[in-house]
Amino acid sequence: MPQHQGARLVLSQGQAAAILLLPFLTIYAVFLVYPFFKGVWISLHDWNLMAVAFNPDAKAYVGLSNYERVMWGSNITWGAWASPAFQFIGLAGVVASAWLYRTGRAGKVTALAMGGAALLLFVLPGFHPGEGGRWYDRRFWPTVGNTILFVGLAVPGVTITAMLLAAALDGETRAKAVLRTLFFLSQVLSVTVVTLIWQIMFSPRQGLIANLTQLFGGSPIVWLTAEGFAMASIVIATIWWSLGIAMILFLAGIQDISKDLYEAGALDNATGAKAFWYITLPNLKRTITLVVVLQIILHFQVFGQSHLMTNGGPNDTTQVLVRYIYQTAFRDSELGRASAMAVFLFVIMGGFSILQFVLGREKDQ
Amino acid sequence: MKHVILGATALTLLATSAVAQEVTLGRFFGDCEDAGTDTSASVGEACIIQSIINAADAEIDGLSINTLPTDWGNYYDQIVAAYAGGTPPNVHVMHRHRVPEFANIGALADLTDDLEGAGIDPSDWEPAALEAVTYNERIVGVPMDIHANLWHVNMDLMEAAGLVEDGAPILPSSPEEMLEHARMVQEATGQDYLAADFAEFPIGVRVALALIWQQGANIFEGDTATIDTEETRNAISAITQLFDAGLSNPQLNYADSQQAFLNGEAAVLVNGTWVVDFYAAEAARDDEGLNSYFVADFPTLFDEGATWADSHMWAIPSPVKANDPDTYATALQVLAFINDHNIDWARTGHMAVRTSVLESAEYAALPHREEYTGTADIARDTPPSVRYGAIQDALNRELQAIWLTGKSVDAALADAQSDVQDLLDR
Numbered sequence: 022m023p024q025h026q027g028a029r030l031v032l033s034q035g036q037a038a039a040i041l042l043l044p045f046l047t048i049y050a051v052f053l054v055y056p057f058f059k060g061v062w063i064s065l066h067d068w069n070l071m072a073v074a075f076n077p078d079a080k081a082y083v084g085l086s087n088y089e090r091v092m093w094g095s096n097i098t099w100g101a102w103a104s105p106a107f108q109f110i111g112l113a114g115v116v117a118s119a120w121l122y123r124t125g126r127a128g129k130v131t132a133l134a135m136g137g138a139a140l141l142l143f144v145l146p147g148f149h150p151g152e153g154g155r156w157y158d159r160r161f162w163p164t165v166g167n168t169i170l171f172v173g174l175a176v177p178g179v180t181i182t183a184m185l186l187a188a189a190l191d192g193e194t195r196a197k198a199v200l201r202t203l204f205f206l207s208q209v210l211s212v213t214v215v216t217l218i219w220q221i222m223f224s225p226r227q228g229l230i231a232n233l234t235q236l237f238g239g240s241p242i243v244w245l246t247a248e249g250f251a252m253a254s255i256v257i258a259t260i261w262w263s264l265g266i267a268m269i270l271f272l273a274g275i276q277d278i279s280k281d282l283y284e285a286g287a288l289d290n291a292t293g294a295k296a297f298w299y300i301t302l303p304n305l306k307r308t309i310t311l312v313v314v315l316q317i318i319l320h321f322q323v324f325g326q327s328h329l330m331t332n333g334g335p336n337d338t339t340q341v342l343v344r345y346i347y348q349t350a351f352r353d354s355e356l357g358r359a360s361a362m363a364v365f366l367f368v369i370m371g372g373f374s375i376l377q378f379v380l381g382r383e384k385d386q
Numbered sequence: 387m388k389h390v391i392l393g394a395t396a397l398t399l400l401a402t403s404a405v406a407q408e409v410t411l412g413r414f415f416g417d418c419e420d421a422g423t424d425t426s427a428s429v430g431e432a433c434i435i436q437s438i439i440n441a442a443d444a445e446i447d448g449l450s451i452n453t454l455p456t457d458w459g460n461y462y463d464q465i466v467a468a469y470a471g472g473t474p475p476n477v478h479v480m481h482r483h484r485v486p487e488f489a490n491i492g493a494l495a496d497l498t499d500d501l502e503g504a505g506i507d508p509s510d511w512e513p514a515a516l517e518a519v520t521y522n523e524r525i526v527g528v529p530m531d532i533h534a535n536l537w538h539v540n541m542d543l544m545e546a547a548g549l550v551e552d553g554a555p556i557l558p559s560s561p562e563e564m565l566e567h568a569r570m571v572q573e574a575t576g577q578d579y580l581a582a583d584f585a586e587f588p589i590g591v592r593v594a595l596a597l598i599w600q601q602g603a604n605i606f607e608g609d610t611a612t613i614d615t616e617e618t619r620n621a622i623s624a625i626t627q628l629f630d631a632g633l634s635n636p637q638l639n640y641a642d643s644q645q646a647f648l649n650g651e652a653a654v655l656v657n658g659t660w661v662v663d664f665y666a667a668e669a670a671r672d673d674e675g676l677n678s679y680f681v682a683d684f685p686t687l688f689d690e691g692a693t694w695a696d697s698h699m700w701a702i703p704s705p706v707k708a709n710d711p712d713t714y715a716t717a718l719q720v721l722a723f724i725n726d727h728n729i730d731w732a733r734t735g736h737m738a739v740r741t742s743v744l745e746s747a748e749y750a751a752l753p754h755r756e757e758y759t760g761t762a763d764i765a766r767d768t769p770p771s772v773r774y775g776a777i778q779d780a781l782n783r784e785l786q787a788i789w790l791t792g793k794s795v796d797a798a799l800a801d802a803q804s805d806v807q808d809l810l811d812r
Contacts, residue, residue, distance in 0.1 A: 069491075070466060070467075070470045071466055071469055071470060071487075071488070071491055071493060072491045073470075074469055074470040074471075074472065075469075075491050075492055075493060076491070079491075155804075157808075158808075159801070159804070159805070160805075224641075224642065225637070225642065226642050226645055226646075227645075243585075243637040245585075245639070246585040246586075246637045246639065246786075246790050247637070247790070248790065248791040248792075329459075332586065333783075334585075334783065334786055334790070335585070335786050335787065335790040335791050336783065336786065336787035336790065336791040336793060337783060337787075338791075347463070348776075348779075351462075351463035351466055351467055352462065352463060352466075352775050352776060352779070353773070353775075353776050354466060354487075355812070
């Protein structure tokens with residue numbers, strides 16, 4: 022081919038990639054990377070939100086003191102059975118991952134990741150204030166515990182419900198298409214609308230649930246202010262709200278499964294629930310991992326449900342980490358302390374992201 | 387061509403001068419659609435304040451008011467964030483209890499020398515109102531009311547229990563007598579004696595605080611928390627004895643407790659001055675539930691009278707005064723307009739702050755007004771603190787833990803004591 026004079030600028034593949042990536046990287050750096058490091062920087066300061074706005078010199082470098090004030094206490098000791106339930110589960114997890122690896126049921130990396138997480142569950146709850154000691158912030162670790170409990174209830178709740186719905190609604194009839202849309206609709210609502218709907222549902226005076234209970238002769242449960250039901254009520258609202266995306270992911274996963282498998286299964290008399298158990302479920306493994314990890318990361322950031330439905334109560338039973346960070350930063354103006362908690366939350370979510378990355382890679386091998 | 391340019395310039399100048407000075411206004415009190423501009427006809431806090439704002443917008447030349455979202459729940463968080471971001475509203479409402487938090491760092495404009503020029507006469511304000519807006523001897527706001535906790539009474543239920551004398555309810559003068567009255571109401575009517583929001587907002591805290599103050603005690607003094615005391619235990623047991631005897635339900639939140647009272651399911655509702663006009667309107671309706679309504683001062687169950695009280699006030703951020711004199715002057719006009727309409731705001735049930743209004747025949751003629759004249763004398767609050775919000779939350783958490791989750795009083799008070807001490811130490 023004849024070359025034009027004053028040849029056009031020819032880009033190598035790498036240069037083209039760099040130019041095309043530049044807009045994204047710029048936005049990523051300005052709006053995500055920079056604020057992240059600024060957050061870490063703020064967490065090392067005594068930084069009053071309002072005072073610093075009026076006088077930039079009102080902040081003071083305090084090193085790791087915010088982390089200490091939030092996470093540590095005076096005279097903290099460690100005991101193997103300080104928190105038996107958690108530590109037993111942790112220990113059992115370590116043994117289980119070793120056994121899974123030895124019997125070849127889990128790969129090296131998976132076993133290591135699981136074992137590591139289980140070990141943390143054994144070690145961390147072991148810390149407690151000794152004789153005459155106390156946590157500097159007695160609400161932080163219970164708040165972390167509430168957040169983990171919320172994730173522990175919401176993630177299986179969403180995953181199982183969404184999977185069953187997806188299996189039931191997979192098909193080409195018009196009714197199924199309508200139902201799929203209906204079940205997805207709740208996902209598009211904002212958290213304010215969702216919590217408003219559920220506050221009315223749970224109201225002991227005018228709520229649908231109270232009316233149903235009374236219809237069957239029971240006395241209505243005061244969901245949002247009863248200690249045993251408050252967490253359950255925000256979990257129920259969350260499951261209803263975040264079902265949609267998980268259901269769509271499962272539907273996509275189910276539609277990926279070859280029809281031949283079901284035909285072959287049907288010849289061996291595996292239909293309905295049997296087909297779901299022996300064909301659908303094993304083939305959905307990757308989707309399940311994806312949904313579970315996405316949900317874990319999402320639900321660790323729970324805020325609106327607790328803030329708007331229960332105000333974190335009663336007795337702090339629904340106080341969650343992001344709400345605590347929010348109150349510390351905006352109600353109390355203690356930005357440094359709040360940033361330290363946010364960095365802690367980042368570490369937890371980072372851990373789960375790495376876990377997903379590791380599990381995803383191993384499947385590819 | 388020259389004419390065209392001149393004409394265009396003249397038109398542009400004309401258009402520019404016609405553009406109104408915009409003032410952004412931050413407030414809570416909730417939303418009111420179609421509040422209109424008739425300040426004498428609106429009902430309820432949200433609609434009365436919005437009608438005053440709309441009237442200011444319509445009547446003051448060259449002014450346009452942009453009212454920002456009016457949500458209650460996160461109001462102060464939003465205001466703090468707006469200040470921190472350098473974009474606070476030009477005027478905003480706030481409570482007296484928040485003054486230290488904002489004025490402490492110089493966030494509020496010093497209005498002392500500019501009020502008279504704007505047509506606001508601070509000497510007309512009641513001493514308590516002037517004190518509410520004064521920080522370090524400078525005036526940092528324009529007061530709008532004094533509001534306090536009252537006993538809202540269903541006279542039909544009280545009458546049935548034999549607790550009415552000379553057209554007024556007989557109120558208890560000790561915790562023991564309150565329990566006795568509660569039993570009388572339940573025996574006669576089958577309904578609860580007392581309802582209040584003990585489960586959501588800190589109204590239960592305010593009841594407990596009033597009973598603590600009535601014994602001459604407080605929850606902190608200076609930098610020392612004084613919660614874990616005999617007085618606090620007395621105050622709490624005065625309340626929990628009703629729960630334990632099934633004469634009051636601690637699990638009702640604000641909306642539910644109010645609904646219980648309006649449905650005629652409770653003889654007394656503890657709530658603020660802000661609902662007097664609303665309950666009076668509800669009682670006037672010809673339907674089931676509340677029909678005969680009376681407002682009473684918070685009764686004295688211990689040694690001295692006391693009820694929780696606070697003030698709503700309007701402030702201008704200091705950067706507006708420092709950097710934008712035109713907006714500052716316009717914002718002061720808005721405050722003057724609100725100050726002039728103090729009588730309209732008092733229709734909510736709040737106590738007016740201007741002596742001239744308090745002494746007017748129009749004020750005396752407001753419904754139920756003569757029934758709670760003693761409240762101004764017993765109005766109290768905790769000492770000023772930059773941590774007021776967090777302290778209230780800590781108390782609300784621990785008191786709710788007592789009546790909603792069965793946490794022991796000893797454990798709850800020990801936790802409240804250490805939490806509040808931590809806050810005072812920070």
